[in-house]
Amino acid sequence: METGRDGLPIVAIVGRPNVGKSMLFNRLTRTRAAVVDDQPGVTRDRHYRETDWGGRAFVLVDTGGLVPTVDDGMTGLIRIQASVAMDEADVIVFVVDRTTGATAIDMEIASLLRTSETPLILAVNKVDGDAGEIDVHDFHRLGLGEPHAISALHGRGTGDLMDQVVELIPETEGVGGLEGIRVALVGRPNVGKSSLTNMIAGRDITIVDSTPGTTRDAIDTIVIHDEQRFVLIDTAGLRRKSKIERGVEYYSAMRALKSIERADVVVLVVDATTGIVSQDARIAGFADDAGKGLLIVYNKWDLINKDNSTAGEYVKRAEEDLPFARYAPVLHTSALTGQRATRILTMAADIYAQASNRLKTSKVNQLIHDAADRRPPKAGRRGNILYATQVGVRPPSFVVFVSDPRAIDNSYRRYLVNQLRREYGFVGTPIRILVRKRR
Numbered sequence: 001m002e003t004g005r006d007g008l009p010i011v012a013i014v015g016r017p018n019v020g021k022s023m024l025f026n027r028l029t030r031t032r033a034a035v036v037d038d039q040p041g042v043t044r045d046r047h048y049r050e051t052d053w054g055g056r057a058f059v060l061v062d063t064g065g066l067v068p069t070v071d072d073g074m075t076g077l078i079r080i081q082a083s084v085a086m087d088e089a090d091v092i093v094f095v096v097d098r099t100t101g102a103t104a105i106d107m108e109i110a111s112l113l114r115t116s117e118t119p120l121i122l123a124v125n126k127v128d129g130d131a132g133e134i135d136v137h138d139f140h141r142l143g144l145g146e147p148h149a150i151s152a153l154h155g156r157g158t159g160d161l162m163d164q165v166v167e168l169i170p171e172t173e174g175v176g177g178l179e180g181i182r183v184a185l186v187g188r189p190n191v192g193k194s195s196l197t198n199m200i201a202g203r204d205i206t207i208v209d210s211t212p213g214t215t216r217d218a219i220d221t222i223v224i225h226d227e228q229r230f231v232l233i234d235t236a237g238l239r240r241k242s243k244i245e246r247g248v249e250y251y252s253a254m255r256a257l258k259s260i261e262r263a264d265v266v267v268l269v270v271d272a273t274t275g276i277v278s279q280d281a282r283i284a285g286f287a288d289d290a291g292k293g294l295l296i297v298y299n300k301w302d303l304i305n306k307d308n309s310t311a312g313e314y315v316k317r318a319e320e321d322l323p324f325a326r327y328a329p330v331l332h333t334s335a336l337t338g339q340r341a342t343r344i345l346t347m348a349a350d351i352y353a354q355a356s357n358r359l360k361t362s363k364v365n366q367l368i369h370d371a372a373d374r375r376p377p378k379a380g381r382r383g384n385i386l387y388a389t390q391v392g393v394r395p396p397s398f399v400v401f402v403s404d405p406r407a408i409d410n411s412y413r414r415y416l417v418n419q420l421r422r423e424y425g426f427v428g429t430p431i432r433i434l435v436r437k438r439r
Contacts, residue, residue: 007262008050009058009169012089012254014082014113016105019097020125024152025049025062028162048257048286053162058169059261061089061254082109086116088254091168093161094144098126098135102142110142119168122147123161128154180222180229181352183345184263185297186256186287188279191271192299195335197232200342225345233259256283264355264394265293265348265428272298272314272332276321284325291395293351293429294328297344302334327421329428351428357396359424361389368400371419377407386438396420397432408435 013021029049047062063085085092094113096106113120124136127149139147148164150157185193201221221232260266266287270280287294296318304310315330322328331347333340368388377385387401400416402408413433420431 009090010061010088010258010261011058011091011093011165011169012061012063012085013093013095014063014085014109015095016103016109019095020152021062021095024093024095024123024125024150024158025060027152027155027158029060053166056166056169058090058165059257061257063254082112084254086113086118088258089118090170091165092116092118092120093123093165094120095123095125096139096142096147098124098132098149101135101138106142110144114143120144121161121164121168123150124148125150125152127151127156180231181349182220182231182233182262182264183267183348184233184259184265185267185269185344186259186283187269188271188277188283191269192335193269196269196297196299196333196341196344199335199338200344201232223345225342226349228345228349230345230348233262253279253282257286260286260290260292263292265295265351267295267297267344267348268328269297269299272300272304275317281322284322284328288325288430291430291432293348293355293394294325295344295347295351295428296322296325296328296330298330298332299335301332301339302337325430327426327428327430347428352394354425354427355394355396355429357424357426358393359390359396364388364390364398367419367423368416371416375415377402377412378409391434392432395430395432396426397434399434399436401436401438403438405435405437408433 013025015021025047029051031049048059050057051060052058092113094109096102102110122139122142122144124139124147127133127136128151133149136147136149148157148161150161152158185197187193201223223230223232260283268280268284268287270276284294284296298314311332314332318328318330319326329347329351331340331343333344335341365388368385372385384403385400386403389399391397391399398416398420400408413435416433417431420426
């Protein structure tokens with residue numbers, strides 16, 4: 001059983017405010033509060049979630065809130081969202097409101113979407129009863145094909161909507177299409193991703209080939225470093241189209257999500273002169289949720305005034321700013337001088353090996369039982385740990401069978417994860433602990 005995601009298609013929900021996008025998102029992902037995830041020490045916006053239908057998995061994105069701080073006016077923000085979806089999503093679900101009819105903003109979005117080759121579904125929300133069916137025909141004038149009547153509130157028509165989504169999403173077999181460790185350099189605009197990518201691919205590296213990837217217009221480059229084959233996923237080419245010029249962070253986030261889905265190891269490039277900001281935390285959260293290996297790279301290290309303690313201070317800051325990803329190693333680089341640029345690949349190979357490590361069941365059981373002896377599960381529960389085994393890699397995933405799953409809370413899961421790291425490393429990769437009741 002391999003538990004990591006591998007290049008899942010992305011389905012984006014777009015539309016103007018108050019048409020029910022978030023409610024539809026929660027309905028389709030079968031959650032009640034999927035848009036916010038509180039982590040100790042950091043709050044990450046989560047307007048994306050993996051879901052499935054009919055055996056087909058994909059990532060659903062609610063574009064209404066991925067980056068809620070874009071200051072471009074409401075109409076401008078909506079256009080940014082539609083533009084990003086057109087460029088980066090595999091399927092677009094355009095949501096409109098039956099009770100208001102097709103508004104001027106709907107018409108504007110529709111005009112933009114008609115220029116896209118991305119498969120599109122027009123969903124008319126708030127059709128809560130048969131009487132509302134007649135209003136659906138008004139939306140034919142958007143010129144986007146047959147409208148689908150749905151009710152995000154009651155679930156009406158959402159099954160048929162999902163049927164069409166899975167018909168339109170691409171197959172995921174063979175995503176990437178190239179052999180080698182897939183490494184994606186991601187981050188905010190202007191942190192030096194392009195320069196680092198060029199430095200890695202152009203100095204002391206054997207470039208084998210460049211092949212179109214699954215992301216539109218992306219070029220994946222095969223390089224050989226230390227006799228190891230890597231696939232550099234093109235994520236750095238931020239296309240500054242005029243219509244999304246002022247929404248580059250929103251655009252960057254969607255591109256990062258798309259690239260992370262295709263990667264084995266994610267390299268989060270941070271501007272050392274500004275440090276880690278909320279957008280960096282958001283992107284790191286994408287990688288952590290996706291179960292990908294993670295390396296944090298402080299670029300522009302040549303611009304930092306340093307002494308013997310500076311590097312350690314930056315490592316500590318990363319742990320404080322990204323407490324959910326303290327497992328990620330930190331590297332200090334300069335794309336300008338090339339300092340430690342190729343070490344990115346060396347460390348990516350180490351992280352990939354750590355994420356691929358599979359422990360014998362006997363070792364897992366010994367470690368888990370020793371950990372339970374030192375710190376028993378929650379007092380007052382019959383939470384005896386009976387058996388444990390590793391069930392997946394990339395990320396390493398373990399199932400712990402217990403007499404009472406309530407005894408294993410999130411704090412105890414973190415304790416078990418820390419014991420696994422202390423004994424076996426697993427540097428640079430998240431670890432999943434699944435708890436099951438022994439029947």
